[in-house]
Amino acid sequence: MTGSPQPDPVTLATLQTMSQRGEKIACLTTYDASFTRLLEDAGVDMFIIGDSLGMVVMGYESTVPVTLDDMLYCAANVARAGQTAWRVVDLPSGSYETPGQALASARRLVEEGGAHMVKLEGGVDRVAVVEHLVSHDIPVCGHVGLLPQSVEEYGGYKVQGRDAAGAGAILADARALQQAGVGMLVVECVPASLAEQISAAMQVPVIGIGAGAACDGQVLVLYDMLGITAGKLPRFVKDFLQEHGSVHAAVAAYVRAVRDGSYPA
Numbered sequence: 001m002t003g004s005p006q007p008d009p010v011t012l013a014t015l016q017t018m019s020q021r022g023e024k025i026a027c028l029t030t031y032d033a034s035f036t037r038l039l040e041d042a043g044v045d046m047f048i049i050g051d052s053l054g055m056v057v058m059g060y061e062s063t064v065p066v067t068l069d070d071m072l073y074c075a076a077n078v079a080r081a082g083q084t085a086w087r088v089v090d091l092p093s094g095s096y097e098t099p100g101q102a103l104a105s106a107r108r109l110v111e112e113g114g115a116h117m118v119k120l121e122g123g124v125d126r127v128a129v130v131e132h133l134v135s136h137d138i139p140v141c142g143h144v145g146l147l148p149q150s151v152e153e154y155g156g157y158k159v160q161g162r163d164a165a166g167a168g169a170i171l172a173d174a175r176a177l178q179q180a181g182v183g184m185l186v187v188e189c190v191p192a193s194l195a196e197q198i199s200a201a202m203q204v205p206v207i208g209i210g211a212g213a214a215c216d217g218q219v220l221v222l223y224d225m226l227g228i229t230a231g232k233l234p235r236f237v238k239d240f241l242q243e244h245g246s247v248h249a250a251v252a253a254y255v256r257a258v259r260d261g262s263y264p265a
């Protein structure tokens with residue numbers, strides 16, 4: 001740790017201003033207190049306490065088996081340690097099937113898990129849920145493109161929106177979510193040209209993962225960018241630890257690379 005003075009907490013307004021000024025937002029996933037402290041010290045603006053924890057922490061094959069209690073455990077770990085970064089927590093699969101169920105789940109993530117914002121996957125099909133959450137003052141982040149909770153339907157982790165019909169549907173999802181009131185959008189594994197179109201159409205910050213450089217910010221799964229996730233990784237993942245020698249230096253290098261636009265290349 002550097003012991004530098006504590007910066008002001010990042011708010012949604014901070015992230016909105018960064019995106020309007022063209023300043024890139026550096027985001028990583030985190031699931032525990034120690035990484036959370038280190039990541040904040042290295043300059044990360046925003047955390048996603050993602051249901052990717054099911055794969056990288058719990059050893060499942062996908063995010064589908066992750067429960068609300070699993071999310072609450074990790075979100076609370078992060079909230080106890082977190083001082084500055086904006087915290088987005090995933091609503092896990094099966095926890096937001098109806099507006100009422102989504103509100104009950106989201107309230108627990110905020111009240112017990114210290115979430116600043118909850119994230120859910122889907123588009124046009126989730127409008128009623130998003131509107132219900134927003135009308136009850138729960139900030140919502142949408143997630144379009146590759147939806148890991150639907151991986152069994154796709155038959156694997158594949159780039160989405162490659163043809164005109166697929167791209168149009170993802171753009172329509174993004175627009176519908178914005179209309180419903182999301183305060184942020186994650187776009188996963190789509191062609192860079194589609195992510196650019198989505199970013200241009202959105203007034204809220206757009207965070208990309210495997211979606212090219214045009215988004216307002218980037219996110220990676222922490223264990224992927226440290227090279228400790230087992231198995232084959234998507235091509236967009238870069239192992240920052242290999243080049244930088246310590247976890248702190250690797251994360252600081254990631255933050256610099258996102259900010260100066262050198263990642264993703």
Ligand code: KIV
Nearest residue numbers: 029048050051052219
């Ligand atoms: O679960 C997750 O880690 C995510 C990604 C977008 C980072 O949702």
